[in-house]
Structures are given as C-alpha cells and as structure tokens.
Amino acid sequence: MRLHFLPALLLVAVMAGTAFAGSQGPGISPDQALQRLKEGNARFVAETPTERNLSAKRLATSQNGQTPYAIILSCADSRAPVELIFDEGVGDLFVIRVAGNVAATDEVGTAEYGADHLNVPLMVVMGHTQCGAVTAVVQGAEVHGSIPMLVAPIVPAVTAVEKSNPKHDRAALVPKVIEANVWQAIDDTMRQSPIIRARVAAGKLKVVGAIYHIDDGKVEWLGEHPMQARLLNYTSGPAKVRR
Template structure:
C-alpha cells in the first residue's frame, strides 16, 4: 500500500492564502481560482484538522450562505463519496458552504448519473480536483463481498461493485473476512475511476489537458483520517498505480 507523503508544514502560509483566494474567487466566473495542488492541500489540511479534533468550520456561517447565494458557487473540489451517514464529506474535510461539490451514492459507484454530476463539477464549475473517496466498513461493499441478497434497484449498485470484489478475489485469493472487504473497498475506488474514464470523454480530456487531478482516497470511520493515494494526472497513470 503506497501512501503519498506530502510536506505541508512549510506550506501552511500558502494554503492560508489559498483559502482566501478561494473566497475572493467567488466573484469570478473562471472557476475557483486554485490549482489542483492547492485544492488537494486544502482538503488534506482540513481533514488533518478534523481528525485532530481541531476543526475551524470555515465558510460555515450565515454570511457565507448569503455570499454564495448572491455570487454563485465556486467550489474548489468535486468529491465522489458514499452515502454512508458516517462519511459526511464537508465535515470530514472541515469545509463549508460553496467549498466542495459532492456526489454521494451508496458504495461510491460511478454510474451514469454520478458521471453526469462529476462532469458538471469538473466542466461547468471548473473544479481542478476530483476526489474518489472510499471508506472503511462500507456496507455496500461488504454486502457485495458477502453475496447478500439485493432487492430492487440495490442490484444495480451491486453490479457496479462486483467487478472490484471479483478482481480482489482473483488477485489475492488468500484474503477473507475484513481483509477482503478492506481490499475490495480500495479496488472499488479504482473501478469507479475506470468507469468514469469509460463513460466520460469530457473528464478524460480535462485530465489530459492538465485541468484535473483525480485523487483516490480512503476514509477511516474509526479515526476520521483520510488515507490519500497517488493523484492520477493522466489516464495512463491508472495502469501503473499502486493500490
């Protein structure tokens, strides 16, 4: 498991500036006005505050609500995450109104509607970063691993998670129980990104033009910490990625 090491200490001042530039960019139509690197830094630092129980609750007051209502939204990140009630995206990244364009669906799958929502975030809102956020103890992934009976439209969700489970079972037959679920959670994030690439030339184009980073990440529901993986900056990065 490769973790990405970020050196943020020396960049604290820069990120503070980025927060302000993000706020100032509210009046602009040219997107949030931050780079992918800065956007990632804001999320990393926000999660560090959250996990250390030192949240700042930026952009969470009524004035910010009024500001975003009057001037529109210019979020600096799009996030695809799970519907799980323990994974509230704005809270775990310590962000507020207008900061993050969030797509939440059980299992964090990337089917047609999720792809359309992501395209809106990336293309129309110009977010320079897309985080695909899996999480530990994911019920949708667990149900798929354990072949729980799926009723109604839940079958559709499961069909998007099954490829990840099959792939992990084939590659690592020694895994079972919690270890298998943990590996499937990670694989499911990459499967979602693959599906996105398959269905969205718009997202691939943004990636290849250097307008977008896609950052896989896993949130731990016990610690509140996000485990960041190497950013995908080109479609070919997905083939060489270490999970």
C-alpha cells in the same frame, strides 16, 4: 411546454450562457486544492475546526454563485460526512454521495458538471472503511429492490481482488475490495467521460483516490490511478442506457 422542445431550449440556454453558464472556478491549481483538503482533514482529526459564519457564506454564494474547489464522489454512509471530514462549509465542495461511491451515469454526469461548468480542478473518489455496500457484494448478500442494480459497478472490483487473493476468506477481502472499488470508480468515470479525460489530459483536472477511515477520522490518500495513462486512452463515451 411539450417535453420534446426541452433539449432544444436547453441548447439555446447553454449557447446564451444562461442555464449552465460556466464559472471561472476557484482560481487554484489541482495540487493546491488537494493541499487544502489535507489541511482541512488534519483540523478535523485534531478537533480544531474553523469557526465559520455560514449565514454570510450562504448569502455570498447565493449572490455570486458557487466556486467549489473539489468534486468528492463518496459513499452515502452517515459516518462519512464529507464537509465535516474536510472542515469545509457552504459552497466549498461539490459532493456526490451514493452507496458504495460507484460511478454510473448520474454520478459521472454530475462530476462532468462540476469539472466542465464550475471549473473545479480536483476530483476525489473516496471510499471508506467498513463500507456496507462493498461488504454486501463481497459476501454475496441477498439484496432486493433497486440495490442489485446500484451495486453492480462494485462487482468487477470484487472479481479482480478474488482473482489475486484466492486463499483469503471473505472478511479479509473487504478492505482490499474497498480500495479496488475506488480504482474501479475512477476507471468507470474515465471510460464514460470524454470530458473528464480531456480535462485531465490538459492538466485542468486531477482525479485521485482516497479512503476515509471511520475510526480515527483520517483520510488516506491513494494518488492518481496507477494506470491513468491507459484510462486516458479510452475512446468510449457515456453509457447508451442510463445506469
């Protein structure tokens, strides 16, 4: 098959409802989804996880499709295993993991798939304490390979925090930048995605920030972006160049 036929074929597949057929979603509201995450994290912290039949769930989702109830954009750090943190299993969470929980083209496109095609009612951008990616940018560490491009979206968060905290030493800035970077990723998502903005404006999707504390296992909930109304007024779309 020649490559240039692919877009047309994909379009036909979408129109025929085959390749990216929309799901009915999990059938719960954004707030109910958020509550379910909170309860799951409470079980994780209390070390009282749900007993699961993962084989049965795997079989069911392979036959009936997936209906995850939350999109989680989080860091790749091995100390922040998302399904475990929320005591969930197969088919429950639509997880996007990338160092520094940044929202560039691939992450935003993945979130759009979850929101628009799977009808997921909640998106959480979750940073975590002691984040190595954030720390590297704050400290101006020398990084190589593709890492400078990867962490570039964190830079505006560092700049903003430096501006409002001119006398802090670098180490003291890290926790503030971890939070600012969560807001930055929500801002980047909204700026690049008319799809996400429309779903938030219509009340079909809620986007909230969170910070996972790797020492005690608790998720700190930050709520919606403090300037969400302004973000919803963006008129921009996807980045012209994949980044």
